[in-house]
Amino acid sequence: xxxxxxxxxxxxxxxxxxxxxxxxxxxxxxxxxxxxxxxxxxxxxxxxxxxxxxxxxxxxxxxxxxxxxxxxxxxxxxxxxxxxxxxxxxxxxxxxxxxxxxxxxxxxxxxxxxxxxxxxxxxxxxxxxxxxxxxxxxxxxxxxxxxxxxxxxxxxxxxxxxxxxxxxxxxxxxxxxxxxxxxxxxxxxxxxxxxxxxxxxxxxxxxxxxxxxxxxxxxxxxxxxxxxxxxxxxxxxxxxxxxxxxxxxxxxxxxxxxxxxxxxxxxxxxxxxxxxxxxxxxxxxxxxxxxxxxxxxxxxxxxxxxxxxxxxxxxxxxxxxxxxxxxxxxxxxxxxxxxxxxxxxxxxxxxxxxxxxxxxxxxxxxxxxxxxxxxxxxxxxxxxxxxxxxxxxxxxxxxxxxxxxxxxxxxxxxxxxxxxxxxxxxxxxxxxxxxxxxxxxxxxxxxxxxxxxxxxxxxxxxxxxxxxxxxxxxxxxxxxxxxxxxxxxxxxx
RNA sequence: GUCCCCAUCGUCUAGUGGCCUAGGACGCUGCCCUUUCACGGCGGUAACGCGGGUUCGAACCCCGCUGGGGAUACCA
Numbered sequence: 377x378x379x380x381x382x383x384x385x386x387x388x389x390x391x392x393x394x395x396x397x398x399x400x401x402x403x404x405x406x407x408x409x410x411x412x413x414x415x416x417x418x419x420x421x422x423x424x425x426x427x428x429x430x431x432x433x434x435x436x437x438x439x440x441x442x443x444x445x446x447x448x449x450x451x452x453x454x455x456x457x458x459x460x461x462x463x464x465x466x467x468x469x470x471x472x473x474x475x476x477x478x479x480x481x482x483x484x485x486x487x488x489x490x491x492x493x494x495x496x497x498x499x500x501x502x503x504x505x506x507x508x509x510x511x512x513x514x515x516x517x518x519x520x521x522x523x524x525x526x527x528x529x530x531x532x533x534x535x536x537x538x539x540x541x542x543x544x545x546x547x548x549x550x551x552x553x554x555x556x557x558x559x560x561x562x563x564x565x566x567x568x569x570x571x572x573x574x575x576x577x578x579x580x581x582x583x584x585x586x587x588x589x590x591x592x593x594x595x596x597x598x599x600x601x602x603x604x605x606x607x608x609x610x611x612x613x614x615x616x617x618x619x620x621x622x623x624x625x626x627x628x629x630x631x632x633x634x635x636x637x638x639x640x641x642x643x644x645x646x647x648x649x650x651x652x653x654x655x656x657x658x659x660x661x662x663x664x665x666x667x668x669x670x671x672x673x674x675x676x677x678x679x680x681x682x683x684x685x686x687x688x689x690x691x692x693x694x695x696x697x698x699x700x701x702x703x704x705x706x707x708x709x710x711x712x713x714x715x716x717x718x719x720x721x722x723x724x725x726x727x728x729x730x731x732x733x734x735x736x737x738x739x740x741x742x743x744x745x746x747x748x749x750x751x752x753x754x755x756x757x758x759x760x761x762x763x764x765x766x767x768x769x770x771x772x773x774x775x776x777x778x779x780x781x782x783x784x785x786x787x788x789x790x791x792x793x794x795x796x797x798x799x800x801x802x803x804x805x806x807x808x809x810x811x812x813x814x815x816x817x818x819x820x821x822x823x824x825x826x827x828x829x830x831x832x833x834x835x836x837x838x839x840x841x842x843x844x845x846x847x848x849x850x851x852x853x854x855x856x857x858x859x860x861x862x863x864x865x866x867x868x869x
Numbered sequence: 870g871u872c873c874c875c876a877u878c879g880u881c882u883a884g885u886g887g888c889c890u891a892g893g894a895c896g897c898u899g900c901c902c903u904u905u906c907a908c909g910g911c912g913g914u915a916a917c918g919c920g921g922g923u924u925c926g927a928a929c930c931c932c933g934c935u936g937g938g939g940a941u942a943c944c945a
Binding site: 392393394396426428429431432490494497501504505506507508509510511512536553556557558559561562563564566567569570571572574576577578581597598599600601602627629630632636637638664667668669671673674675676677678694695696697698699700701703704705706707708710714754755756757758759767810813814818825826828829830832833837839840841842843844845846 | 870871872873874875876880881882883884892893894895896903904905906907908909937938939940941942943944945
């Protein structure tokens with residue numbers, strides 16, 4: 377197959393994180409772009425777990441990765457849980473494959489053992505830098521004789537396995553940056569297998585891309601400088617029959633955090649779990665992340681993952697780094713909260729109310745009925761789901777606690793008057809409540825709306841800010857409202 | 870040090886030689902709407918890093934500089 381003449385359905389991309397720590401939004405951005413690209417062209421999205429670093433990988437992180445993609449709706453066609461014809465999809469289960477490939481590579485002369493110790497390497501690197509030479513590995517063990525190998529072994533030394541670079545320059549046409557070239561002398565022989573026999577990323581990543589028939593590698597800019605090595609390895613892999621072609625590479629821009637640094641765990645907003653806890657909608661997070669390095673080009677910034685996939689092309693990916701802006705992300709989340717249906721929003725908000733103890737788990741039929749009435753009132757007031765409990769908890773309590781500092785001048789008079797007229801009201805609807813109160817307080821007593829309704833709001837909701845007052849009173853019902861008014865009057869007397 | 874990447878409002882971006890006295894969004898901000906808070910509407914603020922070319926014409930092409938980032942691992 378000629379890599380340049382692929383049909384859409386031939387295209388295979390992958391997302392291959394290491395399960396170290398919590399999922400990170402920069403990583404999710406990479407997953408999103410790969411997913412969108414695959415979906416746009418009708419190709420295959422492969423999910424692979426690169427757990428070759430036993431010291432740092434964990435089962436919890438592995439599970440977190442699965443949960444993250446599932447929550448976000450970034451469905452994968454091959455990978456953990458779903459399988460596929462190129463599995464297993466966890467590198468920790470592919471040890472025999474790497475061993476087999478290594479022996480093929482070794483047999484063909486592409487590798488050699490290197491006995492240099494870390495100390496020796498450091499010392500030589502320092503000298504190279506002093507002499508303004510390229511500081512990478514200098515090829516010391518490239519052509520060891522059998523006698524020298526035996527001597528090292530007799531000495532008790534263990535060897536890493538290095539890849540023998542071909543000595544040619546490397547040029548590729550980066551999918552997002554255009555033609556890129558590295559001179560041969562700047563990409564030294566690199567380590568494929570640790571002295572203890574563990575294969576390294578430098579080996580397993582290209583090997584799995586080859587075996588899994590990956591056609592397009594879209595990854596972070598941080599991996600740009602390792603591309604020449606992978607190109608060299610791929611040539612060797614093709615030679616020994618492991619790879620049938622070398623994939624095309626595209627390097628996505630960094631996602632930056634505070635202070636011109638790559639977004640790190642320290643940055644607020646870097647952990648995916650925060651978005652779940654604070655109540656961001658998955659499509660909103662994805663919508664924002666899409667804007668970090670890609671745009672539709674028509675000033676449209678509000679779109680669903682599906683709409684993104686429909687419009688996604690590599691030509692529109694921007695090469696320059698983007699700073700993560702939580703404020704804008706939150707604004708888009710607010711847009712999404714307003715955009716979904718009331719029923720959807722109720723479903724999203726319930727877990728937050730349960731957690732806060734505002735409603736029972738699961739909510740009672742009465743609570744659900746209240747929610748049906750209350751959620752429309754707060755839909756345009758929410759930028760995160762986590763803000764909901766505080767906004768409507770007063771609708772689910774028997775009494776509300778009131779901070780005395782909230783009472784304004786003249787509150788008592790307003791409350792007494794309100795209680796009196798409301799006690800005699802005929803229909804308890806927000807319209808009639810409003811017109812009665814307006815006629816009595818504003819027009820009758822000449823009190824400004826702010827001072828007329830402010831105290832009532834405080835008495836009813838316990839807060840200075842709340843959902844619309846009269847609608848809230850309607851939901852609460854006449855009895856509770858009158859109770860709260862008289863309770864407030866008692867404390868103020 | 871060496872190599873590589875990047876360069877438009879504070880931030881994300883549109884812009885691929887004339888449509889640009891540079892457009893949109895977030896932020897900030899003024900006004901309107903208004904029972905609070907929001908939402909919404911109408912405005913405002915604010916950018917092509919610098920210097921050379923190429924061209925009738927450059928944000929757009931080329932070179933240099935500067936600035937920022939990354940790599941230079943038995944991490945990924």
